[in-house]
Amino acid sequence: MQYTPKTKDFFLNVFDVVRLIPKGRVTSYGAIANYLGTGGSSRMVGWAMNASHGVKPKVPAHRVVNRNGMLTGKAHFETPTQMQALLEKEKIKVKNDNVVDFKEIFWDPVIELGY
DNA sequence: GCATTGACGAAGG
DNA sequence: CCCTTCGCCAATG
Numbered sequence: 001m002q003y004t005p006k007t008k009d010f011f012l013n014v015f016d017v018v019r020l021i022p023k024g025r026v027t028s029y030g031a032i033a034n035y036l037g038t039g040g041s042s043r044m045v046g047w048a049m050n051a052s053h054g055v056k057p058k059v060p061a062h063r064v065v066n067r068n069g070m071l072t073g074k075a076h077f078e079t080p081t082q083m084q085a086l087l088e089k090e091k092i093k094v095k096n097d098n099v100v101d102f103k104e105i106f107w108d109p110v111i112e113l114g115y
Numbered sequence: 116g117c118a119t120t121g122a123c124g125a126a127g128g
Numbered sequence: 129c130c131c132t133t134c135g136c137c138a139a140t141g
Contacts, residue, residue: 030123064122
């Protein structure tokens, strides 16, 4: 998985934002895409996460879920249970692949970091 | 170079 | 309320 010069910046931006997510908070792919101004390209955010493995400093990809608060990306971790384990370690409750009180701990970069 | 595939999301039936 | 379609765009076959 090697990225082209064009997508490189986008990828790095995504990593950057994800690393800013406070402990015990989560955000969505769409929120990140929106913050980066790439609006509907939420898929690219997910794609960026795909490339986030082995990146330094480490990217807390487990704090990024889909708009429903569902752990759709758990299959891409070392083990399918890794994502949930990391979340619960940060006091984030996960029930049936879903973040409990997702709406409460949701962290929107556009709101938290400003425009 | 066209077709398929996503860690997505909104809209329509 | 569940399922399908469509828009998004890079990567892959």
